[in-house]
Amino acid sequence: MAAAQGIYTWDSRSSSYSEIYARVRSWWELLPDGSNPLFVLVREFEATGVTAGSFAVLAEQFSRRSGTAQAVRCDLELAKVQEYPAPWDGLHVCTVTVQVVDESNNSRNAYAAPVTVMINCPPAVTAPTGRCAMVGFYATAERIVY
Template identity: 65%
Template sequence: MSASPRTTDYRKLASAAAKTIYTWDTRTSSYSDVYSQLRNWWNVLPDGSNPLTVLVQEFEATGINAGTYASLVGQQAHRTAAVQSLRCDFELAKVRERPAPWAGLHVCTVSLRVLDQTSSSRNIYTAPVSVMMNCPPADTAPQDHCVMVGFYAAANRIVY
């Protein structure tokens, strides 16, 4: 997993975040490593509206938690993801209906082609993830780049 890119291009950040959310490798990283690297991407807002409990809940919605990760270690399991499509802001009907509450908050829904592999099997599927980024000119954003302030992987929370 890589560090969050320092960019004001929220589309680039959304794509990188979505791939990171769905990428892990039991052969080279522990669950704690994967979680802490993803945690480093998540920027908690000053009002606490995006608590870390949401990060845990949504990460588990990708089909992985500490227990399942531990059981996959012996199978040399790993997951990779590639962006298939990206829609942001007013390209999304739900955002048109309920626009962002402040300038600089962006929402993108990324469709990923995900490959789950173990030593004995391969599974390819498509998974959507909605990523929220806080960018300048928002008062709560860094002056020179965007930060991820949330993502949704649970099917009932995806923004279409």
């Protein structure tokens, strides 16, 4: 849930696009088989509505965004995961509905946005010891798992 909220949370008044991107990038642990390449991270992060180009305009308006998880469905609650189970034990898929609030000096917009997060946990041999790591997320509608 924290990752889904964090993907949709930033503040142009205190962070640059590069800093926001680097924060999200630091959560994304690359798998040894290369199945979650960095270009996917960029595409999916930009699918949340923020690109390097648009961020300059957003910063001029002192824009910020906050995300709060409203609902979480994981693994066997998701029909597509039931049809296509994870390829190894310890890989979990959750779709989180995030309540997003976009604000600037002169406007406020609230909406719900789904994001699918994949985490790799022990006993997976590719998982970090004693914890889970995010190995992917999807914000584009055709990739979100229901």
